[in-house]
Amino acid sequence: MxxxxxxxxxxxxxxxxxxxxxxxxxxxxxxxxxxxxxxxxxxxxxxxxxxxxxxxxxxxxxxxxxQYLASPNPGTSSDIMExxxxxxxxxxxxxxxxxxxxxxxxxxxxxxxxxxxxxxxxxxxxxxxxxxxxxxxxxxxxxxxxxxxxxxxxxxxxxxxxxxxxxxxxxxxxxxxxxxxxxxxxxxxxNVSKWIKFANMLKARNLLHTSGSASYNPNEVLTALSNGFTANADDAKVDFFEQRFNPWAQIAINNQNLLLGGWISTQFIEALDGTSYPASDPRLPLMVGRTNAGQFVGVENGAGRGNAPESGARSTLIPGQFYTSTQSPVLIATFAEQKFIEAEAAFASDKGRAYQAYLDGISAHMQMLGVSSVAQQAYLQDPSVSMGEANFTIDAVFKEKWVALFLHPETWNDARRFDYGYKDMTTPQNLNPALNGQxxxxxxxxxxxxxxxxxxxxxxxxxxxxxxxx
Missing domain, CATH: 1.25.40.390 (Serine Threonine Protein Phosphatase 5, Tetratricopeptide repeat)
Known part of the structure; x- marks a missing residue:
């Protein structure tokens, strides 16, 4: 800047x-x-x-x-939903x-x-x-x-x-x-034209929230999107600077200095490392850190790090990556998110359009992170990712949007609309008993x-x- x-x-x-x-x-x-x-x-x-x-x-x-993040300590209020x-x-x-x-x-x-x-x-x-x-x-x-x-x-x-x-x-x-x-x-x-695109994108986002209501009209979402973002260059974001670090970068730096924070949930690690889904995602090493042994090891929400290899070492946010460099942007709304909104809105009426938007959303996020073209193609050609229009499900849209909106609050809106239906996502250990297991x-x-x-x-x-x- x-x-x-x-x-x-x-x-x-x-x-x-x-x-x-x-x-x-x-x-x-x-x-x-x-x-x-x-x-x-x-x-x-x-x-x-x-x-x-x-x-x-x-x-x-x-x-x-x-379940992007988890506390290294068991029973932490944020983890157990108190x-x-x-x-x-x-x-x-x-x-x-x-x-x-x-x-x-x-x-x-x-x-x-x-x-x-x-x-x-x-x-x-x-x-x-x-x-x-x-x-x-x-x-x-x-x-x-x-x-x-x-x-x-x-x-x-x-x-x-x-x-x-x-x-x-x-x-x-x-x-x-x-x-x-x-x-x-x-x-x-x-740039006023980008403000207009942003307004239309936000309109589509908020209309999509109402997908479970009688007033929901997916065509209104798609109409708004037709005047929304057209590329990653349109993303709404604020870049940070030398005098004030990106706040996620500060968390990563603090963690390095043993002020613990930014530990990665097991759910997120296993969704990208080939455990929960067949494909290993090349974005994982660009989003979170490895342990000193070169492994990706998550923390189970609510349980804390416990006993594990390297005396409890776990993956965390680390300085210098896309989300955690000192001058990294805070992303407000992205073209990648917009493509997943399109995929969900078009799914019932035009599955072919929805499928292409889903693939485009993955590509947009990978390009944003700087994934190599070879790695992009390898991931997109995996049959569990490019499953074809006939086998394409709305679950795939939610899963890939969850990855692409890493650390963004919009994902909690999606999770509630999806009834937390992500594969292998379970309630935390030591869950707040007032939630009755929910x-x-x-x-x-x-x-x-x-x-x-x-x-x-x-x-x-x-x-x-x-x-x-x-």
Whole structure:
């Protein structure tokens, strides 16, 4: 990343941290020493940057639930699906949505339609992530500061709002503007055509979530995709830089320094090493590390590392790989994901199209990781991968999408829609007994909300499903 961009993000984060620290609906006191307004450029800079961190924050929660990662210690809360207080993640999501509320207002006032459209895309994304993990949440009263105890809006109604925001965004981005986005934008660097593609891709993603509902229309998904990404070059992502490492890289570095984290689940290792599926996947050595003996050895979720070769050595995230280099991007939405969305949406009506999209999704992810063309062809020619249209199943789509969305929070949405039906995926050892032998379906509302806004917080359990997970 160029030095000027590094300077901009440092300046932008500093500006917004001052401007928003007293603004969110969760805060009731004002700091007279801090400015209460921020320029549209700074809001855009901070919103794009912090949105990528929100994707990471939620991915770090859900990666244990979908068995990418596992704790080296037995009975760890994240592994065994116990209720955990994620107040920090809640604050991070609402801080960004508060900034976006200001951005949208300022953009409307100044005729900055491209900022307005990008702001609505980011609002839809952050609101969607919030709804997908908690269900009903504050929104209609969340940002007007008239109440410190805002009502909770129905999760299904919020999905209508998310889709409306994306439609509005596409219209805003397609028209003239008084101000160009330019370098204020750390996702697409002001490329408006890519913002429009991103909005359509997110529309398809959110429509696909409703696949189990009566309102689901796969043709609407495919229509959105026709205006979505066209190649890996369109991926929505934020690249990191020397002053702030990619957060997954920091976990890998910390683990090297014996601050344990980023240990790989047995489920993920065995899905790629030829144990659970016939084909050995050439992506495995590009995604996770080997033990000192050159082996891939996972950790069983809930059981910890226990006794094993090399006194318990296991595979972990290691520095320097695609997902864990210091300047690696945090991926928000990818062309590979879009191809798997297409495969699922087209499966019932056009199996040939679905099959080709499935293969294209694998290829796109392999190209992103830098898998050699020889290794790509060998994997794609394996009969268990290229099984032919007649033998092609929806299970294959979910499995390959699970691999291609490594560490991404969208996989937890897929896992719940798929009823955790991945081959050999079983509930963790020492599972939270309140789950009655079942997988977790939502997060518990954070303690900060229960204590501050308890009269409005819905009473739910970890088994209660949000509206599309029926």
């Amino acid at each position: 160029k030095l000027i961009n590094i300077f901009k993000i440092s300046l932008g984060v500093a500006i917004i941290s001052m401007a928003t620290s007293c603004e969110t609906y969760l805060d009731v006191n004002e700091n007279p020493n801090n400015p209460q307004d921020a320029p549209i450029s700074g809001l855009m800079t901070n919103a794009t940057y912090e949105t990528s961190l929100n994707v990471y924050r939620i991915g770090s929660i859900t990666s244990n639930y979908v 209720p955990i207080n994620y107040s920090g993640t809640w604050f991070s999501l609402y801080d960004v949505m508060t900034d976006l509320t200001d951005l949208i207002r300022k953009a409307e006032e100044s005729g900055a339609n491209h900022h307005l459209g990008a702001g609505k895309v980011l609002m839809a994304l952050n609101l969607g992530m919030t709804v997908d993990i908690w269900g009903s949440v504050p929104y209609s009263e969340g940002f007007n500061f008239t109440s410190v105890t805002p009502v909770y809006d129905n999760d299904q109604q919020l999905y209508t709002e998310i889709l409306s925001l994306l439609d509005q965004a596409i219209a805003n981005l397609s028209g003239p503007t008084s101000i160009s986005i330019g370098g204020d934008d750390f996702i697409f660097n002001g 997988f977790i379906r939502r997060l518990a509302y954070p303690d900060s909300e229960v204590s501050r806004n308890g009269k409005n917080v819905p009473e739910v359990t970890l088994l209660d499903r949000i509206w599309w997970d029926q």
